[in-house]
Amino acid sequence: MRNNSVIGWLLAAPLSLVLLVFLVAPIVMIVVVSFWGATEWSIYPAFQFDNYAFLLTSDVTYRVFLNTLKYAAITWACTLLIGFTVAYYLAFHIRSLTWQVALFLLCTIPFLTSNIIRMISWIPFLGRNGIANSTLISLGVIDEPLEWLLFSDFSVILAFVHLYTLFMVVPIFNTMMRIDKSLIEAAADAGASGWQTLRHVIIPLTKPGIMIGTIFVVALVMGDFITVRFMSGSQSANVGRMIQNDIGLLQYPSAAATAVILLVTVLLLIGTLLRFVDIRKEL
Protein backbone atom coordinates (compact mmCIF):
# COMPACT_ATOMS: atom_id res chain seq x y z
CA MET A 1 0.00 0.00 0.00
CA ARG A 2 2.63 2.46 1.09
CA ASN A 3 4.81 1.42 -1.80
CA ASN A 4 1.97 2.03 -4.27
CA SER A 5 1.38 5.58 -3.16
CA VAL A 6 5.09 6.37 -3.50
CA ILE A 7 5.07 5.02 -7.05
CA GLY A 8 1.93 7.07 -7.77
CA TRP A 9 3.62 10.26 -6.61
CA LEU A 10 6.71 9.44 -8.62
CA LEU A 11 4.67 8.84 -11.78
CA ALA A 12 2.86 12.15 -11.36
CA ALA A 13 6.04 14.05 -10.50
CA PRO A 14 7.52 14.81 -13.95
CA LEU A 15 4.35 16.37 -15.33
CA SER A 16 3.67 18.20 -12.07
CA LEU A 17 7.19 19.57 -12.19
CA VAL A 18 6.78 20.77 -15.76
CA LEU A 19 3.48 22.45 -14.91
CA LEU A 20 4.94 23.94 -11.78
CA VAL A 21 7.96 25.43 -13.53
CA PHE A 22 6.32 26.56 -16.75
CA LEU A 23 2.78 27.41 -15.71
CA VAL A 24 2.36 27.98 -11.99
CA ALA A 25 5.67 29.73 -11.27
CA PRO A 26 5.33 32.37 -14.03
CA ILE A 27 1.76 33.16 -13.03
CA VAL A 28 2.72 33.45 -9.38
CA MET A 29 5.60 35.69 -10.42
CA ILE A 30 3.29 37.94 -12.42
CA VAL A 31 0.82 38.18 -9.55
CA VAL A 32 3.65 39.01 -7.14
CA VAL A 33 5.12 41.67 -9.41
CA SER A 34 1.69 43.20 -9.99
CA PHE A 35 1.77 44.37 -6.37
CA TRP A 36 5.20 45.97 -6.68
CA GLY A 37 5.77 49.64 -7.02
CA ALA A 38 7.51 51.61 -9.77
CA THR A 39 8.89 55.06 -10.30
CA GLU A 40 10.05 56.59 -13.60
CA TRP A 41 13.44 54.96 -13.22
CA SER A 42 13.08 51.99 -10.86
CA ILE A 43 10.94 49.10 -9.72
CA TYR A 44 10.82 48.15 -6.05
CA PRO A 45 9.32 45.14 -4.30
CA ALA A 46 6.30 46.03 -2.25
CA PHE A 47 2.80 44.95 -1.45
CA GLN A 48 0.59 47.80 -2.53
CA PHE A 49 -2.60 48.16 -4.56
CA ASP A 50 -1.48 51.24 -6.47
CA ASN A 51 -1.30 49.49 -9.83
CA TYR A 52 -4.76 48.03 -9.51
CA ALA A 53 -6.18 51.23 -8.12
CA PHE A 54 -4.79 53.18 -11.05
CA LEU A 55 -6.01 50.64 -13.60
CA LEU A 56 -9.47 50.19 -12.19
CA THR A 57 -10.14 53.91 -11.86
CA SER A 58 -8.78 54.83 -15.28
CA ASP A 59 -11.25 55.44 -18.05
CA VAL A 60 -8.69 54.19 -20.58
CA THR A 61 -8.62 50.73 -19.05
CA TYR A 62 -12.33 50.24 -19.54
CA ARG A 63 -12.25 51.55 -23.09
CA VAL A 64 -9.37 49.27 -23.99
CA PHE A 65 -10.96 46.23 -22.37
CA LEU A 66 -14.22 47.00 -24.12
CA ASN A 67 -12.40 47.32 -27.43
CA THR A 68 -10.66 43.99 -26.81
CA LEU A 69 -13.99 42.34 -26.03
CA LYS A 70 -15.44 43.87 -29.18
CA TYR A 71 -12.63 42.36 -31.27
CA ALA A 72 -13.13 39.02 -29.56
CA ALA A 73 -16.89 39.05 -30.07
CA ILE A 74 -16.84 40.02 -33.74
CA THR A 75 -13.96 37.67 -34.53
CA TRP A 76 -15.76 34.88 -32.68
CA ALA A 77 -18.94 35.43 -34.66
CA CYS A 78 -17.11 35.50 -38.00
CA THR A 79 -14.85 32.51 -37.30
CA LEU A 80 -17.83 30.53 -35.99
CA LEU A 81 -19.87 31.23 -39.09
CA ILE A 82 -17.04 30.41 -41.49
CA GLY A 83 -15.63 27.57 -39.40
CA PHE A 84 -18.99 25.89 -38.95
CA THR A 85 -19.77 26.14 -42.64
CA VAL A 86 -16.41 24.72 -43.69
CA ALA A 87 -16.59 21.90 -41.15
CA TYR A 88 -20.18 21.14 -42.12
CA TYR A 89 -19.24 20.97 -45.78
CA LEU A 90 -16.28 18.70 -45.06
CA ALA A 91 -18.14 16.41 -42.69
CA PHE A 92 -21.50 16.06 -44.42
CA HIS A 93 -21.08 16.89 -48.09
CA ILE A 94 -17.77 15.23 -48.88
CA ARG A 95 -18.55 11.55 -49.07
CA SER A 96 -15.16 9.84 -49.12
CA LEU A 97 -12.82 9.86 -46.16
CA THR A 98 -9.81 10.33 -48.46
CA TRP A 99 -11.24 13.58 -49.83
CA GLN A 100 -12.23 14.72 -46.38
CA VAL A 101 -8.69 14.29 -45.12
CA ALA A 102 -7.21 15.83 -48.28
CA LEU A 103 -9.42 18.93 -48.12
CA PHE A 104 -8.87 19.23 -44.39
CA LEU A 105 -5.10 19.23 -44.92
CA LEU A 106 -5.59 21.82 -47.67
CA CYS A 107 -7.21 24.07 -45.05
CA THR A 108 -4.13 23.82 -42.88
CA ILE A 109 -1.55 24.59 -45.60
CA PRO A 110 -1.67 28.40 -45.15
CA PHE A 111 -0.78 27.77 -41.52
CA LEU A 112 2.60 26.45 -42.52
CA THR A 113 3.72 30.05 -43.13
CA SER A 114 4.40 32.47 -40.34
CA ASN A 115 1.62 34.31 -38.60
CA ILE A 116 3.21 37.67 -39.24
CA ILE A 117 3.73 37.05 -42.93
CA ARG A 118 0.13 36.05 -43.42
CA MET A 119 -0.91 39.18 -41.59
CA ILE A 120 1.41 41.57 -43.39
CA SER A 121 0.48 40.23 -46.79
CA TRP A 122 -2.92 41.86 -46.32
CA ILE A 123 -1.30 45.31 -46.26
CA PRO A 124 -0.48 45.66 -49.97
CA PHE A 125 -3.86 44.13 -50.76
CA LEU A 126 -5.91 46.50 -48.61
CA GLY A 127 -3.80 49.67 -48.88
CA ARG A 128 -4.93 52.98 -50.33
CA ASN A 129 -3.56 52.05 -53.75
CA GLY A 130 -3.75 48.34 -53.08
CA ILE A 131 -5.23 45.56 -55.16
CA ALA A 132 -8.66 45.76 -53.55
CA ASN A 133 -9.09 49.49 -54.08
CA SER A 134 -7.67 49.57 -57.59
CA THR A 135 -9.84 46.65 -58.65
CA LEU A 136 -12.96 48.25 -57.24
CA ILE A 137 -12.10 51.55 -58.95
CA SER A 138 -11.42 49.93 -62.30
CA LEU A 139 -14.71 48.05 -62.02
CA GLY A 140 -16.42 51.36 -61.43
CA VAL A 141 -17.87 50.30 -58.08
CA ILE A 142 -16.25 53.21 -56.27
CA ASP A 143 -14.71 56.50 -57.38
CA GLU A 144 -12.33 57.10 -54.52
CA PRO A 145 -10.20 54.57 -52.61
CA LEU A 146 -11.89 53.19 -49.49
CA GLU A 147 -10.04 54.51 -46.48
CA TRP A 148 -11.44 52.01 -43.98
CA LEU A 149 -9.94 48.95 -45.66
CA LEU A 150 -6.57 49.20 -43.97
CA PHE A 151 -5.44 50.43 -40.55
CA SER A 152 -8.94 50.16 -39.18
CA ASP A 153 -11.02 47.84 -37.02
CA PHE A 154 -12.05 46.20 -40.27
CA SER A 155 -8.51 45.18 -41.17
CA VAL A 156 -7.78 44.05 -37.60
CA ILE A 157 -10.80 41.79 -37.52
CA LEU A 158 -10.17 40.56 -41.06
CA ALA A 159 -6.68 39.48 -40.01
CA PHE A 160 -7.98 37.84 -36.84
CA VAL A 161 -10.58 35.91 -38.80
CA HIS A 162 -8.00 34.87 -41.34
CA LEU A 163 -5.56 33.76 -38.66
CA TYR A 164 -7.92 31.94 -36.32
CA THR A 165 -10.73 30.41 -38.36
CA LEU A 166 -8.88 27.10 -38.50
CA PHE A 167 -9.01 26.91 -34.72
CA MET A 168 -12.76 26.85 -35.10
CA VAL A 169 -12.80 24.43 -38.05
CA VAL A 170 -10.71 21.73 -36.39
CA PRO A 171 -12.74 21.05 -33.22
CA ILE A 172 -16.08 21.50 -34.98
CA PHE A 173 -15.06 19.15 -37.79
CA ASN A 174 -13.85 16.65 -35.21
CA THR A 175 -17.16 16.70 -33.36
CA MET A 176 -19.17 16.53 -36.55
CA MET A 177 -17.27 13.48 -37.75
CA ARG A 178 -18.50 11.67 -34.66
CA ILE A 179 -22.15 12.32 -35.43
CA ASP A 180 -23.72 9.08 -36.57
CA LYS A 181 -24.90 9.63 -40.15
CA SER A 182 -28.00 7.59 -39.48
CA LEU A 183 -29.15 10.38 -37.13
CA ILE A 184 -29.42 12.62 -40.17
CA GLU A 185 -31.46 9.97 -41.92
CA ALA A 186 -33.59 9.48 -38.83
CA ALA A 187 -34.29 13.21 -38.84
CA ALA A 188 -35.25 13.07 -42.52
CA ASP A 189 -37.45 10.08 -41.73
CA ALA A 190 -39.20 12.16 -39.10
CA GLY A 191 -39.92 14.84 -41.68
CA ALA A 192 -37.24 17.34 -40.69
CA SER A 193 -36.16 19.74 -43.43
CA GLY A 194 -32.48 20.47 -43.98
CA TRP A 195 -32.66 23.54 -41.75
CA GLN A 196 -34.57 21.70 -39.05
CA THR A 197 -31.99 18.91 -39.07
CA LEU A 198 -29.26 21.54 -38.73
CA ARG A 199 -31.06 23.36 -35.93
CA HIS A 200 -32.37 20.42 -33.93
CA VAL A 201 -29.78 17.71 -34.54
CA ILE A 202 -26.46 18.93 -35.90
CA ILE A 203 -25.99 22.15 -33.94
CA PRO A 204 -26.89 20.63 -30.54
CA LEU A 205 -24.55 17.72 -31.19
CA THR A 206 -21.76 20.03 -32.38
CA LYS A 207 -21.93 22.30 -29.32
CA PRO A 208 -18.89 20.82 -27.54
CA GLY A 209 -16.76 21.38 -30.66
CA ILE A 210 -18.10 24.91 -31.02
CA MET A 211 -17.23 25.51 -27.39
CA ILE A 212 -13.66 24.27 -27.73
CA GLY A 213 -13.19 26.41 -30.86
CA THR A 214 -14.66 29.36 -28.99
CA ILE A 215 -12.19 28.95 -26.15
CA PHE A 216 -9.29 28.86 -28.63
CA VAL A 217 -10.42 31.91 -30.58
CA VAL A 218 -11.42 34.00 -27.57
CA ALA A 219 -8.18 33.25 -25.71
CA LEU A 220 -6.07 33.99 -28.79
CA VAL A 221 -7.81 37.26 -29.64
CA MET A 222 -7.91 38.48 -26.04
CA GLY A 223 -4.18 37.93 -25.64
CA ASP A 224 -3.07 39.20 -29.04
CA PHE A 225 -1.08 42.39 -29.47
CA ILE A 226 0.88 42.02 -32.70
CA THR A 227 -2.12 41.74 -35.05
CA VAL A 228 -3.72 44.82 -33.58
CA ARG A 229 -0.48 46.74 -33.88
CA PHE A 230 0.19 45.87 -37.51
CA MET A 231 -3.32 45.88 -38.89
CA SER A 232 -4.51 49.02 -37.14
CA GLY A 233 -1.32 50.88 -37.92
CA SER A 234 -1.00 51.47 -34.17
CA GLN A 235 -4.26 53.39 -34.22
CA SER A 236 -6.30 50.97 -32.13
CA ALA A 237 -5.55 49.52 -28.76
CA ASN A 238 -6.37 46.30 -27.01
CA VAL A 239 -5.22 44.91 -23.69
CA GLY A 240 -2.21 43.22 -25.24
CA ARG A 241 -1.04 46.54 -26.67
CA MET A 242 -1.51 48.17 -23.28
CA ILE A 243 0.71 45.56 -21.63
CA GLN A 244 3.24 45.87 -24.41
CA ASN A 245 3.37 49.63 -23.95
CA ASP A 246 3.96 49.28 -20.23
CA ILE A 247 6.76 46.83 -20.87
CA GLY A 248 8.27 49.19 -23.42
CA LEU A 249 8.31 51.85 -20.69
CA LEU A 250 9.76 49.33 -18.23
CA GLN A 251 6.62 49.65 -16.08
CA TYR A 252 6.62 45.95 -15.24
CA PRO A 253 4.36 46.12 -12.17
CA SER A 254 1.68 47.94 -14.12
CA ALA A 255 2.03 45.47 -17.01
CA ALA A 256 1.74 42.58 -14.57
CA ALA A 257 -1.39 44.04 -13.00
CA THR A 258 -3.00 44.46 -16.42
CA ALA A 259 -2.03 40.89 -17.25
CA VAL A 260 -3.64 39.63 -14.06
CA ILE A 261 -6.85 41.49 -14.82
CA LEU A 262 -6.82 40.13 -18.37
CA LEU A 263 -6.26 36.61 -17.08
CA VAL A 264 -9.15 36.94 -14.64
CA THR A 265 -11.40 38.34 -17.38
CA VAL A 266 -10.61 35.46 -19.76
CA LEU A 267 -11.05 32.86 -17.01
CA LEU A 268 -14.42 34.32 -16.05
CA LEU A 269 -15.46 34.37 -19.69
CA ILE A 270 -14.49 30.76 -20.28
CA GLY A 271 -15.92 29.68 -16.95
CA THR A 272 -19.24 31.19 -17.96
CA LEU A 273 -19.13 29.44 -21.33
CA LEU A 274 -18.39 26.08 -19.73
CA ARG A 275 -21.45 26.37 -17.57
CA PHE A 276 -23.55 26.07 -20.72
CA VAL A 277 -21.83 23.19 -22.49
CA ASP A 278 -20.25 20.05 -21.18
CA ILE A 279 -17.06 19.51 -23.14
CA ARG A 280 -15.67 16.70 -21.02
CA LYS A 281 -16.67 13.95 -23.41
CA GLU A 282 -14.72 15.67 -26.17
CA LEU A 283 -11.45 15.70 -24.27
Next chain:
Amino acid sequence: MSLTLDLELIGLTKRYGHTVAVDAISYHFSAGTYACLLGPSGCGKSSTLRMIAGHETVSAGSVTLGGRDISRLPPAKRGTAMMFQNYALFPHLSVADNVAFSLKMAGVDAQTRRTKAGEMLELVDMTALADRLPAQLSGGQQQRAALARALITQPDVLLLDEPLSALDPFLRIRMRAELKKLQRELGITFVHVTHGQDEALALADEIVVMNDAKIEQAGKTRAVFEAPQTAFVARFLGSHNVMQMPDGMIAVRSDALQFTQPDAARLPGTITNIEYQGTHVALTATIPGDQEVTALLPDRDFFENPKNLGEAIGLDWDAGAAHALAS
Protein backbone atom coordinates in the same frame (compact mmCIF):
# COMPACT_ATOMS: atom_id res chain seq x y z
CA MET B 1 -56.57 0.70 -58.11
CA SER B 2 -56.57 -1.04 -54.78
CA LEU B 3 -57.52 0.97 -51.73
CA THR B 4 -55.65 -1.34 -49.42
CA LEU B 5 -52.16 -0.35 -48.52
CA ASP B 6 -50.26 -3.01 -50.37
CA LEU B 7 -46.59 -2.31 -50.84
CA GLU B 8 -45.23 -3.24 -54.21
CA LEU B 9 -41.73 -3.25 -55.66
CA ILE B 10 -41.67 -3.08 -59.43
CA GLY B 11 -38.38 -3.76 -61.19
CA LEU B 12 -36.63 -1.98 -58.34
CA THR B 13 -32.97 -1.42 -59.17
CA LYS B 14 -30.03 0.19 -57.40
CA ARG B 15 -26.75 0.80 -59.14
CA TYR B 16 -23.62 2.28 -57.60
CA GLY B 17 -21.51 3.17 -60.60
CA HIS B 18 -21.07 -0.13 -62.37
CA THR B 19 -22.03 -2.37 -59.48
CA VAL B 20 -25.62 -3.42 -59.29
CA ALA B 21 -26.69 -3.69 -55.66
CA VAL B 22 -30.32 -4.50 -56.36
CA ASP B 23 -31.17 -5.98 -59.74
CA ALA B 24 -34.73 -5.28 -60.94
CA ILE B 25 -36.56 -7.03 -58.15
CA SER B 26 -40.34 -7.17 -58.02
CA TYR B 27 -42.48 -8.26 -55.12
CA HIS B 28 -45.92 -7.60 -53.72
CA PHE B 29 -46.35 -7.24 -49.96
CA SER B 30 -49.99 -7.49 -48.95
CA ALA B 31 -51.12 -4.95 -46.36
CA GLY B 32 -50.67 -6.16 -42.82
CA THR B 33 -47.99 -8.69 -43.64
CA TYR B 34 -44.93 -9.30 -41.51
CA ALA B 35 -42.30 -9.79 -44.20
CA CYS B 36 -38.61 -10.55 -43.81
CA LEU B 37 -35.95 -9.73 -46.36
CA LEU B 38 -33.43 -12.43 -45.73
CA GLY B 39 -29.99 -12.89 -47.18
CA PRO B 40 -26.27 -12.82 -46.50
CA SER B 41 -24.54 -9.44 -46.11
CA GLY B 42 -24.09 -7.64 -49.40
CA CYS B 43 -27.06 -9.32 -51.05
CA GLY B 44 -28.90 -6.03 -51.51
CA LYS B 45 -31.53 -6.45 -48.81
CA SER B 46 -30.53 -3.31 -46.93
CA SER B 47 -30.36 -1.26 -50.12
CA THR B 48 -33.85 -2.50 -50.96
CA LEU B 49 -35.15 -1.42 -47.58
CA ARG B 50 -33.44 1.94 -47.83
CA MET B 51 -34.98 2.51 -51.25
CA ILE B 52 -38.41 1.77 -49.82
CA ALA B 53 -37.69 4.19 -46.98
CA GLY B 54 -36.37 6.89 -49.29
CA HIS B 55 -32.85 7.05 -47.87
CA GLU B 56 -31.41 5.74 -51.11
CA THR B 57 -32.35 6.97 -54.56
CA VAL B 58 -34.00 4.50 -56.88
CA SER B 59 -31.90 3.87 -60.00
CA ALA B 60 -34.77 2.28 -61.93
CA GLY B 61 -38.16 0.80 -61.28
CA SER B 62 -40.51 1.96 -58.57
CA VAL B 63 -42.03 1.42 -55.15
CA THR B 64 -45.78 1.82 -54.78
CA LEU B 65 -47.84 1.95 -51.62
CA GLY B 66 -51.60 1.57 -52.02
CA GLY B 67 -51.20 2.15 -55.74
CA ARG B 68 -49.36 5.43 -55.23
CA ASP B 69 -45.85 5.69 -56.65
CA ILE B 70 -43.72 6.77 -53.69
CA SER B 71 -40.28 6.08 -55.13
CA ARG B 72 -39.39 9.74 -55.60
CA LEU B 73 -41.03 11.21 -52.51
CA PRO B 74 -39.03 12.37 -49.47
CA PRO B 75 -38.92 9.78 -46.65
CA ALA B 76 -41.51 11.47 -44.45
CA LYS B 77 -44.08 11.77 -47.24
CA ARG B 78 -44.15 8.08 -48.11
CA GLY B 79 -46.24 6.63 -45.34
CA THR B 80 -43.26 4.55 -44.25
CA ALA B 81 -41.18 4.84 -41.12
CA MET B 82 -37.81 3.32 -40.53
CA MET B 83 -36.23 1.82 -37.48
CA PHE B 84 -32.48 1.96 -37.85
CA GLN B 85 -30.02 -0.80 -37.12
CA ASN B 86 -28.39 1.04 -34.20
CA TYR B 87 -31.73 2.76 -33.46
CA ALA B 88 -30.30 6.22 -34.29
CA LEU B 89 -31.86 7.86 -31.26
CA PHE B 90 -30.87 11.50 -30.89
CA PRO B 91 -28.38 11.39 -28.02
CA HIS B 92 -29.11 14.94 -26.84
CA LEU B 93 -32.85 14.45 -26.50
CA SER B 94 -34.82 12.61 -23.83
CA VAL B 95 -36.81 9.53 -24.79
CA ALA B 96 -40.03 11.57 -24.87
CA ASP B 97 -38.42 14.25 -27.06
CA ASN B 98 -37.02 11.59 -29.36
CA VAL B 99 -40.46 10.08 -29.78
CA ALA B 100 -42.08 13.48 -30.31
CA PHE B 101 -39.38 14.65 -32.73
CA SER B 102 -41.43 14.25 -35.90
CA LEU B 103 -44.37 16.08 -34.32
CA LYS B 104 -42.07 18.93 -33.36
CA MET B 105 -40.78 19.10 -36.92
CA ALA B 106 -44.36 19.26 -38.15
CA GLY B 107 -45.01 22.22 -35.84
CA VAL B 108 -47.37 20.45 -33.45
CA ASP B 109 -47.74 22.34 -30.15
CA ALA B 110 -45.93 21.13 -27.05
CA GLN B 111 -49.00 19.93 -25.18
CA THR B 112 -50.25 17.69 -28.00
CA ARG B 113 -46.71 16.43 -28.56
CA ARG B 114 -46.41 15.34 -24.97
CA THR B 115 -49.77 13.58 -25.00
CA LYS B 116 -49.07 11.72 -28.25
CA ALA B 117 -45.55 10.76 -27.18
CA GLY B 118 -46.99 9.51 -23.89
CA GLU B 119 -49.43 7.27 -25.75
CA MET B 120 -46.66 5.82 -27.90
CA LEU B 121 -44.42 5.22 -24.91
CA GLU B 122 -47.26 3.43 -23.21
CA LEU B 123 -47.69 1.23 -26.26
CA VAL B 124 -44.07 0.08 -25.95
CA ASP B 125 -44.18 0.06 -22.15
CA MET B 126 -41.62 2.83 -21.66
CA THR B 127 -43.66 5.43 -19.79
CA ALA B 128 -41.45 5.27 -16.71
CA LEU B 129 -38.31 6.06 -18.71
CA ALA B 130 -39.66 9.01 -20.69
CA ASP B 131 -37.19 11.50 -19.22
CA ARG B 132 -34.06 9.41 -19.64
CA LEU B 133 -31.44 10.11 -22.27
CA PRO B 134 -30.76 7.31 -24.78
CA ALA B 135 -27.33 6.67 -23.23
CA GLN B 136 -29.07 5.79 -19.97
CA LEU B 137 -31.13 3.01 -21.57
CA SER B 138 -30.34 -0.65 -22.14
CA GLY B 139 -30.35 -2.09 -25.66
CA GLY B 140 -33.87 -3.40 -25.39
CA GLN B 141 -35.17 -0.11 -24.01
CA GLN B 142 -33.44 1.79 -26.80
CA GLN B 143 -35.16 -0.43 -29.29
CA ARG B 144 -38.54 0.25 -27.76
CA ALA B 145 -37.88 3.98 -27.81
CA ALA B 146 -36.88 3.73 -31.47
CA LEU B 147 -40.05 1.76 -32.20
CA ALA B 148 -42.19 4.40 -30.50
CA ARG B 149 -40.44 7.11 -32.47
CA ALA B 150 -41.05 5.30 -35.75
CA LEU B 151 -44.68 4.54 -34.95
CA ILE B 152 -45.71 8.02 -33.84
CA THR B 153 -46.00 9.13 -37.47
CA GLN B 154 -48.67 6.42 -37.87
CA PRO B 155 -46.93 4.80 -40.82
CA ASP B 156 -48.63 2.31 -43.11
CA VAL B 157 -45.39 0.38 -43.40
CA LEU B 158 -42.73 0.01 -40.75
CA LEU B 159 -39.26 -0.74 -42.08
CA LEU B 160 -36.84 -2.43 -39.72
CA ASP B 161 -33.16 -2.65 -40.56
CA GLU B 162 -31.66 -5.58 -38.62
CA PRO B 163 -33.48 -4.44 -35.50
CA LEU B 164 -32.32 -7.27 -33.29
CA SER B 165 -28.67 -7.53 -34.28
CA ALA B 166 -27.47 -5.15 -31.56
CA LEU B 167 -29.03 -7.21 -28.76
CA ASP B 168 -27.67 -10.15 -26.85
CA PRO B 169 -29.18 -13.56 -27.74
CA PHE B 170 -31.50 -13.73 -24.74
CA LEU B 171 -32.94 -10.27 -25.31
CA ARG B 172 -33.14 -10.91 -29.03
CA ILE B 173 -35.66 -13.69 -28.51
CA ARG B 174 -37.72 -11.59 -26.13
CA MET B 175 -37.72 -8.52 -28.35
CA ARG B 176 -38.67 -10.52 -31.40
CA ALA B 177 -41.76 -11.78 -29.59
CA GLU B 178 -42.59 -8.17 -28.76
CA LEU B 179 -42.13 -7.10 -32.36
CA LYS B 180 -44.49 -9.80 -33.54
CA LYS B 181 -47.07 -8.88 -30.92
CA LEU B 182 -46.87 -5.20 -31.83
CA GLN B 183 -47.34 -5.98 -35.50
CA ARG B 184 -50.43 -8.06 -34.73
CA GLU B 185 -51.89 -5.27 -32.61
CA LEU B 186 -51.22 -2.51 -35.12
CA GLY B 187 -52.08 -4.54 -38.19
CA ILE B 188 -49.66 -2.59 -40.41
CA THR B 189 -47.07 -4.01 -42.78
CA PHE B 190 -43.66 -4.70 -41.27
CA VAL B 191 -40.69 -5.19 -43.59
CA HIS B 192 -37.81 -6.55 -41.57
CA VAL B 193 -34.29 -6.99 -42.92
CA THR B 194 -32.22 -9.72 -41.33
CA HIS B 195 -29.47 -12.19 -42.07
CA GLY B 196 -30.66 -14.59 -39.37
CA GLN B 197 -32.83 -17.36 -40.73
CA ASP B 198 -34.15 -18.30 -37.28
CA GLU B 199 -35.32 -14.72 -36.80
CA ALA B 200 -37.01 -14.72 -40.20
CA LEU B 201 -38.73 -18.06 -39.63
CA ALA B 202 -39.90 -17.04 -36.19
CA LEU B 203 -41.34 -13.69 -37.22
CA ALA B 204 -42.31 -13.60 -40.83
CA ASP B 205 -45.57 -14.40 -42.55
CA GLU B 206 -43.66 -14.09 -45.80
CA ILE B 207 -39.99 -14.28 -46.50
CA VAL B 208 -38.04 -12.91 -49.40
CA VAL B 209 -34.69 -14.66 -49.71
CA MET B 210 -32.20 -12.50 -51.56
CA ASN B 211 -28.84 -13.36 -52.99
CA ASP B 212 -26.56 -11.46 -55.31
CA ALA B 213 -28.93 -8.50 -55.82
CA LYS B 214 -31.80 -10.74 -56.87
CA ILE B 215 -34.73 -12.43 -55.17
CA GLU B 216 -33.80 -16.07 -54.94
CA GLN B 217 -37.19 -17.22 -53.68
CA ALA B 218 -40.12 -15.56 -51.97
CA GLY B 219 -43.47 -16.49 -50.58
CA LYS B 220 -45.21 -17.69 -47.45
CA THR B 221 -42.58 -18.57 -44.90
CA ARG B 222 -43.67 -22.16 -44.56
CA ALA B 223 -44.03 -22.68 -48.30
CA VAL B 224 -40.47 -21.46 -48.83
CA PHE B 225 -39.07 -23.55 -46.03
CA GLU B 226 -40.98 -26.66 -47.11
CA ALA B 227 -39.97 -26.40 -50.74
CA PRO B 228 -36.72 -24.53 -51.34
CA GLN B 229 -36.15 -24.11 -55.05
CA THR B 230 -32.42 -23.52 -55.15
CA ALA B 231 -29.43 -24.90 -53.31
CA PHE B 232 -28.75 -21.41 -51.96
CA VAL B 233 -32.16 -21.11 -50.34
CA ALA B 234 -31.99 -24.63 -48.91
CA ARG B 235 -28.56 -23.96 -47.42
CA PHE B 236 -29.36 -20.48 -46.18
CA LEU B 237 -32.57 -21.44 -44.43
CA GLY B 238 -30.69 -24.24 -42.71
CA SER B 239 -32.02 -27.60 -41.52
CA HIS B 240 -31.71 -28.86 -45.09
CA ASN B 241 -29.22 -31.19 -46.69
CA VAL B 242 -28.29 -30.35 -50.23
CA MET B 243 -27.16 -33.47 -52.03
CA GLN B 244 -25.82 -34.02 -55.53
CA MET B 245 -27.61 -37.08 -56.86
CA PRO B 246 -27.11 -38.72 -60.25
CA ASP B 247 -30.27 -37.04 -61.55
CA GLY B 248 -29.58 -33.57 -60.16
CA MET B 249 -29.43 -31.72 -56.86
CA ILE B 250 -31.98 -32.34 -54.20
CA ALA B 251 -32.75 -30.92 -50.79
CA VAL B 252 -33.92 -33.09 -47.92
CA ARG B 253 -34.72 -31.77 -44.48
CA SER B 254 -32.39 -33.10 -41.84
CA ASP B 255 -35.30 -34.41 -39.78
CA ALA B 256 -36.60 -36.36 -42.79
CA LEU B 257 -33.47 -38.48 -43.12
CA GLN B 258 -33.73 -42.02 -41.79
CA PHE B 259 -31.05 -44.55 -41.03
CA THR B 260 -31.35 -48.08 -42.34
CA GLN B 261 -29.08 -50.98 -43.23
CA PRO B 262 -26.36 -49.92 -45.68
CA ASP B 263 -27.43 -52.28 -48.44
CA ALA B 264 -31.14 -51.48 -48.42
CA ALA B 265 -30.82 -47.68 -48.54
CA ARG B 266 -30.84 -44.98 -51.19
CA LEU B 267 -27.36 -43.85 -50.17
CA PRO B 268 -24.57 -45.48 -48.17
CA GLY B 269 -22.73 -43.35 -45.64
CA THR B 270 -20.28 -43.27 -42.74
CA ILE B 271 -20.95 -41.48 -39.48
CA THR B 272 -18.34 -38.78 -38.79
CA ASN B 273 -19.86 -36.84 -35.92
CA ILE B 274 -22.49 -37.30 -33.25
CA GLU B 275 -23.79 -34.28 -31.40
CA TYR B 276 -26.22 -34.54 -28.52
CA GLN B 277 -28.57 -31.55 -28.50
CA GLY B 278 -30.96 -32.46 -25.72
CA THR B 279 -34.22 -33.12 -27.49
CA HIS B 280 -32.40 -34.21 -30.62
CA VAL B 281 -29.20 -35.85 -31.70
CA ALA B 282 -27.46 -34.49 -34.78
CA LEU B 283 -25.57 -37.07 -36.79
CA THR B 284 -23.16 -36.03 -39.49
CA ALA B 285 -22.32 -38.55 -42.17
CA THR B 286 -20.25 -38.52 -45.33
CA ILE B 287 -21.89 -39.87 -48.43
CA PRO B 288 -20.44 -40.64 -51.88
CA GLY B 289 -19.06 -37.63 -53.72
CA ASP B 290 -17.37 -36.41 -50.53
CA GLN B 291 -20.57 -34.71 -49.38
CA GLU B 292 -21.64 -34.21 -45.82
CA VAL B 293 -25.17 -34.55 -44.59
CA THR B 294 -26.67 -33.93 -41.20
CA ALA B 295 -29.57 -35.90 -39.83
CA LEU B 296 -31.59 -34.79 -36.84
CA LEU B 297 -33.00 -37.70 -34.84
CA PRO B 298 -35.30 -37.41 -31.86
CA ASP B 299 -33.17 -38.40 -28.88
CA ARG B 300 -35.40 -41.37 -28.02
CA ASP B 301 -35.06 -42.89 -31.50
CA PHE B 302 -31.31 -42.49 -31.37
CA PHE B 303 -30.79 -44.02 -27.97
CA GLU B 304 -33.09 -46.97 -28.76
CA ASN B 305 -30.76 -47.77 -31.62
CA PRO B 306 -27.45 -46.00 -30.96
CA LYS B 307 -24.82 -45.53 -33.64
CA ASN B 308 -21.07 -45.18 -33.29
CA LEU B 309 -18.52 -42.98 -34.98
CA GLY B 310 -17.21 -44.57 -38.16
CA GLU B 311 -20.16 -46.89 -38.44
CA ALA B 312 -21.42 -47.63 -41.95
CA ILE B 313 -25.08 -46.76 -42.33
CA GLY B 314 -27.68 -46.40 -45.03
CA LEU B 315 -29.58 -43.15 -45.59
CA ASP B 316 -33.18 -43.19 -46.67
CA TRP B 317 -36.04 -40.76 -47.01
CA ASP B 318 -39.62 -40.68 -48.22
CA ALA B 319 -39.87 -39.86 -51.88
CA GLY B 320 -41.99 -36.82 -51.02
CA ALA B 321 -39.33 -35.40 -48.71
CA ALA B 322 -36.85 -34.71 -51.49
CA HIS B 323 -37.09 -31.46 -53.46
CA ALA B 324 -35.34 -31.13 -56.77
CA LEU B 325 -33.29 -27.93 -56.87
CA ALA B 326 -32.64 -25.67 -59.80
CA SER B 327 -28.95 -25.73 -60.53
